[in-house]
Amino acid sequence: TAADEQIAYRLKWLINASTAGDVVAEAEGLFAAEGLQVAILPGGPERDAIREVELGRAHFGVASADQVIRGLAKGAPIVVVAQLFQVNPLNWIYRPEQTTISSGDDLRGKVIGVTYGGNDETILRTLLQRHHIGEEEVQLFSVRHDYTPFYQKKVDLWPLYRNAQGVIIGEKLRAAGEAFAFFNPDQAGVRFVANSVITSAKLLAEKPELVQRFTTALRRGWQLAMAPEHAERTAELIHRFDRETPLPLIREQLALTRELVAHPSPADIGRIDLVAWQETEAIMLEQKQIDRPVDIATALHPLAE
Amino acid sequence: MDEGERPRAAITIDNLHFSYPGAGRPLFANLSLHLPAGGFHALFGPSGIGKSTLARILAGLTACSGRRSTAGPVLYTYNTERLPGWLTIGEHLRQVAAAPAATTTLATLEDRFGIDHCLNRRFGQLSLGQQNRVNLIRYLLQDFQTLIMDESLANVDEGTRERIIITLKEHYPDRSFLYISHNVLEVARFCRQIILLREAAKEPQIVAIEGLDATAGHPVSQTRLERTVLEILHAG
Amino acid sequence: MDEGERPRAAITIDNLHFSYPGAGRPLFANLSLHLPAGGFHALFGPSGIGKSTLARILAGLTACSGRRSTAGPVLYTYNTERLPGWLTIGEHLRQVAAAPAATTTLATLEDRFGIDHCLNRRFGQLSLGQQNRVNLIRYLLQDFQTLIMDESLANVDEGTRERIIITLKEHYPDRSFLYISHNVLEVARFCRQIILLREAAKEPQIVAIEGLDATAGHPVSQTRLERTVLEILHAG
Amino acid sequence: MLANRLLQFLLLYFLAIGGLLAMKYLLGLSDYVIPGVAAMATAFTEMAAIYLGDLLDSLRVALLGHALSLLLAAGVGILASRSTALGSLIRAAAYTVQTYPIVAVAPIIFILLGDGLASRLLITILVCYFPLLLTTISVLTEPVADIEHFFISTGRNRWSLQVAIRLYENMGKLITVVAGSATLAMVGTIVAEFVAADAGIGFSIRKALYQSDLAHILVALFLVGIWTSIYLGVLETAGALIEKKWRNPAGGG
Amino acid sequence: MLANRLLQFLLLYFLAIGGLLAMKYLLGLSDYVIPGVAAMATAFTEMAAIYLGDLLDSLRVALLGHALSLLLAAGVGILASRSTALGSLIRAAAYTVQTYPIVAVAPIIFILLGDGLASRLLITILVCYFPLLLTTISVLTEPVADIEHFFISTGRNRWSLQVAIRLYENMGKLITVVAGSATLAMVGTIVAEFVAADAGIGFSIRKALYQSDLAHILVALFLVGIWTSIYLGVLETAGALIEKKWRNPAGGG
Ligand SMILES: Nc1ncnc2c1ncn2[C@@H]1O[C@H](COP(=O)(O)OP(=O)(O)OP(=O)(O)O)[C@@H](O)[C@H]1O
């Protein structure tokens, strides 16, 4: 209806299985049910939801925890209203026939792909530090858009999102008859929060109920998207935007996403994990990614339903 | 190069020294020249002697070390000039015809110069002699006191050339023309003063010879013509 | 345009029809021309009549509908040609001198044409008449049977021009030259045959007049010269 | 001209594909490094129609961006070729802006222009205008003495006239460069879509790249090549017609 | 010329910074969106030396890439301007390659050339050569009738001679474009480092971009601008000297 409020929602990345809940909330009318007309804007490396939210170009956005903490350190007036991933999907893929990684210690001596400036760099450096591995004991490889160096076996471990590219690259390796595995930093003791939903402090102060309605609709969207009985429909909805990925792969991606989002149970969808955020902040301080504490708890606004 | 007291000559130049950079000997050494005010005059001399260079200096286009003064605007035109390609000859001429009066002049000139049938063609579609004539006409439509014509009719046939010269003398009795041409007969017959340019080694470098200044009403006798021609050839 | 039985003429053209695209009337209508083999001949006519066009057709540079045959290579040169800028005149001439024999010819020509002191300059640093002469010289060093000179000496003074023409006739007695010039006296005096080009409406469009073919040893009398000039002017 | 361009493109494309396949089989590279013939065929049948739609979307932007680049290059070139302090500053600005890689300035562009067509067009233009600008400046700073002399002597040398003379005299060169820059408009659009858009073939290439799908990329490159050849061919034909109409053969010597 | 270029760049750069700061303080934006003066100053003192090292690394590649681009453009341009089938095909190939955004062809480049300097150089060249090529082709396909007539008539019109004549007659234009393309070499290098390298100023910009660190990006852009201005200024001065030495003033009318 005309009374619907127009909302711009900037994603961090392209629409794919990692944005299942966002798509479902929109397509199944959950936003509309809250009186919101939401435009979902795909993101990309040159996009920055924090900037857009501060500038008022977007009302809500998705940003990774390191982006949020960095923004806060520079005075960006933003707040976190939901955390989408309970487990960080960032993993390193490797070929077990060639590389054995059973613990963080095994990283020693490996050629490891890293996106310089990305959160995988921070995570990796923390891992190395925790396992007392010096810079000179590994070989870091600057990662770019394409996987050729990994394909050509020049790099042992390559960072990717377990639930998204992990499935696609895995499929290719499987088709070629090659075995593959993932190294998950979470298991090696580094907890680093991934994507979360942000808005501006101003919007939260001025229209708390609007923020509430948005968050509610979004959480319902994610709950619906993650529900196994809705999986087929969710996959179809995503496929409308993500035509390049075949449906079977999207289904597989969804199943993996469910493990990371509805963790440990569907009730946890959207939950802001304060401890994990504090650990993330501690890591960033330790890695000198920020020059002062931001007291992250003050920026987290879990909204009760 | 100051415009001091108003000179009686159209262009005066004194004490001119000039050499091209890198050239051994100077082209002009202490040269002085007074182009009379009014009349059709010639600058004459063998190829390579420096006529074009001197003409450009007289027109103020080439910097030099001499004292130069002029009476009124001096224009310099040369035979390899071109017109913009996107207009027809007629359009171009109408555009550059300075005053309203020039429009009627234009019509007369087009007719007398024999280019009236080329007017809706482009410059590139003209023969060389037609190009010469079209280029000259547009200069005649401008505001000038002195016009220097550097081989401006070099590619025009003799008949047309004579008709053009006579037309110029009739229509522009008060202006000064300095005509550069390699045709000694023509120069002797039609010019009032023939300024003969000689090598820098000769003293004076410039010799002025009286021409016969023929007009339509006053043709000249064959003997007088021959005498003048001989005078020019001997002086050179 | 076939090279049938070996023609006695240097160039023969029959039944030539030609008009420029977009032009109303044809420039040439059923024109035929036989350029005699050997000798210094002229193509003469008022500006804009079609000399350059015909010259290019004779040289095979412009396609046409007539029958054309030639005896030996025909070259066409015109007065606004330029030389490459990165060589001096001397270097360029030495480079294009075809045979070893041409080197001695070159030295003679440089001297007779009066350009020997320009040899270490670039083309852009020459006067117009010097440019004309340098350009002509390099064509003379080539392998040709017929050379068409389209106003090739238009910017050279008369004295030098006569010396050049006489040199050509002495040095190349067996070749054919077709000389385009607007100087009727010169053409009458030095050419063997004067091919007069007239309007397409006139029949025939081409009239051949006998010239006086003067050489250094055989100057011509004033009366014969005047008669020939008159003949040319009347025939036009 | 057009048919020629297309044929040449096809020849080159299949030569390149042949080269890749030869490499694949000679070096024994697996399907994920270089896809096999079957994978390529599948990719083609699956994606061609979809990518064609994307491409047409991009072409719209490329055409518009190309046109605007021409205007910009002409405008800036004309201003920059004036020997005034302002002209010199404009020229410096045009060069400086060009020095910066789009990817580095993209965030600033988005801050200033937001999403949508404006940003996409601006990026297309930034990629496409510079070669046009260089040509314009190079043409406009070189006098055509034998035409300009008259206008200078008679005090008529308005600046617009000088521009007209120099552009007209170099029309052949300009047409070559204008037509050639069509390919730059295309690449500019794709780059813009890569960093900015949520539509167009550049966006699709990006998605394929993130999925490391060389077969899809090859399909996209095929379509891009075909259409650029067509666009280029059309421009070249048009350019030849313009030159023929505007410039008449020079008169006899 | 050189001092001028630098002054102009500084003027433009500080104008742009001023604009950003004005926006920041007028809209009350945080340091994250637009860094404040203090943050910029800190970034400068912290990063200038580091970035200067990166930049010099990039400059090396840019210089080499520029030189190779000139060679490539000349070579391809000369071949492509021949009106043979091969010339036409080479031209089509040069245009087609240009159509493809570097990012899309990057995987293929890496497969073919591996990492390291070769890929970086190739990408620099791909970005830089095309405007040079267009100019070369446009110059080489336009006859200079009044010079070439003699050589054609006398059967001397070797192809190399024709190339020499046309290049020489258009030297002024070529110098403008060659000097101007220096900025393209710089941008090409940065793009290459962006997609390919783990060194150079482009790589540093990418890292700063990932962290949304505009202050660092501005420092990098400052250095890039300074050095490109210097490079450009040097080339322009050299070009002016060459022109003066090679081309003599034309003779009288
Ligand atoms: N740019 C130049 N550099 C050096 N010398 C030059 C230059 N231009 C002309 N010259 C020389 O200066 C002399 C005079 O040249 P100028 O063109 O004035 O002669 P001119 O009398 O007009 O000859 P013409 O009748 O052949 O046109 C010539 O010997 C010529 O070679």
Ligand SMILES: Nc1ncnc2c1ncn2[C@@H]1O[C@H](COP(=O)(O)OP(=O)(O)OP(=O)(O)O)[C@@H](O)[C@H]1O
């Ligand atoms: N490209 C062209 N298109 C149309 N008409 C042309 C073209 N070139 C020349 N003409 C016309 O054809 C006629 C013959 O031209 P041409 O150049 O052959 O004359 P010409 O006898 O050499 O004259 P001149 O003595 O002035 O050089 C002229 O009237 C000219 O205007």
Ligand SMILES: [Mg+2]
């Ligand atoms: Mg002269």
Ligand SMILES: [Mg+2]
């Ligand atoms: Mg002619």
